[in-house]
Amino acid sequence: MRVSSLRLLALCAGLVSAENGINGWLRYAPLSDDKILQQGLDTLPSVIVTLNSTKTSPVYTAGKELQAGILGVIGESLNITHQTEPAAQSSSILVGTAAAYNAGYGTVDISKFAPDGFWLSIQKGSVKIVGQNERGALYGAFEYLSRISRGNFSDVDLISNPDAPIRWVNQWDNLDGSIERGYAGRSIFFWNGTVVQDLTRVAQYARLLASIRINAIVPNNVNANANSLNNENIEGLGRIADVLRPYGIQVGLSLNFASPQLLGGLSTFDPLEPSVVSWWTEKTALLYKRIPDLAGYLVKANSEGQPGPLTYNRTLADGANLFAKAVKPYGGVVLFRAFVYDHHADWNVWTNDRANAAVQFFKHLDGEFLDNIVVQIKYGAIDFQIREPANPLFANIPKTNKAIELQITQEYLGQQSHFVYIPPLWKEILDFDMRADSKPSLVRDIVAGRRYNNTLGGYAGVVNVGTNTSWLGHHLAMSNLYAYGLLAWDPTLSSEDLLHDWTRLTFGPDPVVLKTVSDISLATLPTYENYSGNLGIQTLTDILYTHFGPNPASQDNNGWGQWTRATATHIGMDRTVKNGTGNAGQYPPEVAAIFENIETTPDDLLLWFHHVPYTHRLKSGKTVIQHFYDAHYEGAKTAQTFPRQWEALRNKVDVERFTEVLFRLTYQAGHSIVWRDSINNFYHNLSRIDDEHGRVGNHPHRIEAERLSLKGYSLVKANPLETASNFTAVAVTATDGLGEAVIKLDDVKSGTYDVAFAYYDVIGGRAHYGAFLNGEPLLEWIGDLEDKLGHAFSNKIDGHSATRVTVKGVEIQKGDELKIIGVVDGIETAALDYVAIIPPGELD
Incomplete structure (x- = not known):
């Protein structure tokens, strides 16, 4: 019987060792169950064979990761060999591409692979990890390590393919080192106008992202600085790409549309002006010379004061196609954000509606975008609210490639000072059926390209990692990043199962830890919705300031368009075709009919689509105003349980992470009461309708x-x-x-x-x-x-x-x-x- 060389050291360590979160779910902690550990030892191959010896290759990285992971989890140090010629290996972990594997080690049917897909075969004493490409082989290695880290040594034979080719993360980092909507320290990419010299944290981040099958990073803010394209920063971006490449991750770049003028000294940035076209063509050539595998560009145009083609009465398609033509010879793609709206809308006009903007700007352009353009669509039509219906644009541009933009950063959801486990919200959107042409039209099938036979599609996640060792500021918030990557690979996965896997990998297998983290996490989304904004009214935060604390009055009477239309007697946007803004009519007819009718509109979207009296009766029998009062009290009450539940994990979670999570959950519990009282008092003062239970404004303690x-x-x-x-x-x-x-x-x-x-x-x-x-x-x-x-x-x-x-x-x-x-x-x-x-x- 093989005995782990590190087992004695693990036993002598005694109490849970200190951790700071830097390794996320890739801790490779030693297995604590002797029986499971012995099973791992008994089935462990004797050597790792990688079918590539190039150190920048993801296959080479896979070998090093397998070696480190097995040493950490099982306590055995396996040698790595880099075979370039076929050789017999009776007991090995073999990792490489399908082409390399078929050259002499066996036969795998390449036709079964999608790009980035992998085959994982685990038989006692033999593990085969074969990728459609090198990136796929690395993904397969991480899948194997995830299994053994969770104590799963069962045999398996599976082929896993991505649901969509685009699985990107968008960082909102600025060249000065700040991060827009950043809640975890400074940028790991930029400082003082340039790319940082020490990219160690970028490599650590790439490792985490590769393990959840992310294939591209856009490191700079969508509100881009033209200086991102100066020669120094092109070289810096190249250094970032060099660090990412061994992990199979490509780098992309967010562009400032006016760069030819701001940086290039031209008098115009008109996308149809020949000098502008030439400038972008030459700048793109410089980028690809330094970064041959540049993923492409991300563009925000004509939104929130950003420059764009509309400045010159050109269409958004004209602007997107300018960049698409520039990157086309190099195989690059352009993600063009559909987040385009006028933030100076007149709130006095009843039919004005920011939620209509995406369809109004893009529907008539369907078919005019080149085939390497992907329109990046926020999941809802406003902006990462706690409750929005799926964006109708998904069903309005069938000829155009589409990606869904999801929020990992909790901008409107407590900014990681409150914790919200967001995947259940994403699942609601991804599983929503648009019923286009009266046929099944799930959002997840639309963004994957299946529903409309688009050639590209996928996912873009907004992430605000920073220099904090917990990456996102809140250790529990890392479950959102983990789930995002794996849902982008397979959106049919259960958000509960993803949470359980993340918990085991992050905190270990203790059933008390698993239950506690699950109970807290799965309660956070409905809890936050309860104490922030109900019935589809949006997150009632201060939209004019930091998007953090409560301020329902800030929603109305300004040009930003996140209106609630709250008066002394009524509340809610009228988005019906019959009486309101017509937003309901932007959906395909079957869905539009549901939202148009107040009787068939779900209560949790009532105030998104309908303007009603506070005394309107919900399907629950409660009035709207009483639901507000009750929900806010219930949400704050549940939030008080979070720190109490976490306290049960003292001595089951290492001291550093236990203490930091407890502090934030305690803060959340206190601030939930601020939210509860602020919202309830506002609507009580506005409506003059008392709480049936006498709580609002009455605090006997x-x-x-x-x-x-x-x-x-x-x-x-x-x-x-x-x-x-x-x-x-x-x-x-x-x-x-x-x-x-x-x-x-x-x-x-x-x-x-x-x-x-x-x-x-x-x-x-x-x-x-x-x-x-x-x-x-x-x-x-x-x-x-x-x-x-x-x-x-x-x-x-x-x-x-x-x-x-x-x-x-x-x-x-x-x-x-x-x-x-x-x-x-x-x-x-x-x-x-x-x-x-x-x-x-x-x-x-």
């Missing part, structure tokens, strides 16, 4: 800050008003920057309580707070969430900066004195909203 005896503190208003309890907060205004708030707890019965302090963590300083009970320190904290959570929320007293900190299990005697001291730092004025004295088991 709170002591409002303005009720405390204040010294150095003054009353202030939050903006919006509803983001302060009782619409008032206090902030230090004393010249010495010191404030004191005191109260005798004469109305509190003696007992054990959780004590919550609601305050405002404003960027621009790190105020200090101290809470004292009868002169004894109870809690000290600093307003430094911008450091701990990795991104800046707000420089104002509002729903972004509003937050809570809680001390649990405090023994209080009736009449005790509670004192809070605040010390100003910078523009952060140690602002307070309230103190909550919460009995055990109750919700504030």
Whole structure:
């Protein structure tokens, strides 16, 4: 019986070792079950054979990855041989391309492969990993390693092919090193206007992406800087491509449409002007000279102030075709974003509707885009909202290649300070049947090219990885990236199964860990929807500022078009053909008929398609306004359970990751109450309809800050008003920057309580707070969430900066004195909203 050489070391290690998340799901942690480990040892081949010895080859990379993975998981170090001539290997892991395999090791039917596909055969003592190309061979190696990392050593014989050829990630990184919608540190690609010199993190990222079968990265922001195309950055992009190539990942580039003018010195960027065509042709040739396998271009044009062909009364197809012709000789593709809309729309016009923009801009151009162009369509017609119907554009350009744009970055979903497991939302969209021509027309079949016999199609995921070792800022959020890649490969996969696999690979096989992570993760999407925006009204965040905290008033009366049409009596967009914007009519007739009729419209999309009274009865029997109240309370209540559930994993998850996840789940629990109260108070004030259960505006456990005896503190208003309890907060205004708030707890019965302090963590300083009970320190904290959570929320007293900190299990005697001291730092004025004295088991 073979015995693992690392087994003794693993046993001696004892407690779970510290981890920082850098390896994601590729930890290759030693198997902890002796029986399963022995099964692995008994069936393990004796050598790794790679059918390519070139170090930049993904096949060579596959060999090194197999060696490292087997050493980590099973504790055996296998030698690697690089066979260029056929040789007998009775007990080997053989990895290579189909062409190399068929040259002397056996026969595999190449006709069964799609590009990037692979064959994996596991028989006791023999493993064959054969790719349609080198990238496919690497994917097969990662599949094998994923199986053994989860303790699966069963025999298998399978061919796995991708559902779609385009499986890209779009980074929104800027040349200065910042990241638009970035919540996990600075860029791993850029710094100070150029590509970073040390690309170690890029290689680590490429490894993660290759393991989930991503085949291209666009590293720079869609709001592109023309200097991305200067000679220094072309060389830098080439260095990025060199790092990605061994992992089978190509690099693409996001373009600024006006680059010929901004960078090239031309007087125009008209796509039909010969000098502009020549400029792009020459620039493209320079790029392909340095990067022969450049994937192509990504273009955002004529949207949100970006330049584009409409500037010169040219069509969007004219603009896209300019780039398509430039990359065509090199085999490149162009992803042209359908996210085109006027952000200066007149909200006074009832029929105006940003949701109509994609179809209005692109439908009449169907058939005019060249065959190496893929129109990249956001999953919904607005912008990564918590609830949107599938974008009608998918069914309106049948002759055009299409890709779906999905959001891994949680821009409108809590920005990784809240955690939302997003794949169930993606699955709803991908599984939606457009019923075009009264035939099955699932979105996933449309984007794969099957439904309309398109030659290209696929997936583009917006990812905001940064220098944080957890990559996305929140360890649990990495489940979204993992699931995205594998769903792009096979969209029929279950989001639950993907979550379970990710959990086993990321945290290990402990059934308690698996259940806890699954329970939390699968609850997050409905929970966030409950406490943010319901019934298809969109995510009720502040769309004019950071897209993070609550501010429903910001949706309306501006040009951005994310309107709710909320009045004192009604709410919701009328998108019917009969009375409204006509958006329902952009869908094929069978679907349009469902959305046009209020009786057949699903309740969770009611306010997307219909303008109704707050008293309108849902299919549940509740009124719209009561559903709002109940859902927000239910969402906040569920969020309180997340940190409690995670606490059960103490000593089952390494200390670093356990602590960081607990901190963020605790923050989410507190901020969910800010969301709940802000939204409910706003609609209560607007509608003047009371909550049937008397909760809204009634908080018996709170002591409002303005009720405390204040010294150095003054009353202030939050903006919006509803983001302060009782619409008032206090902030230090004393010249010495010191404030004191005191109260005798004469109305509190003696007992054990959780004590919550609601305050405002404003960027621009790190105020200090101290809470004292009868002169004894109870809690000290600093307003430094911008450091701990990795991104800046707000420089104002509002729903972004509003937050809570809680001390649990405090023994209080009736009449005790509670004192809070605040010390100003910078523009952060140690602002307070309230103190909550919460009995055990109750919700504030």
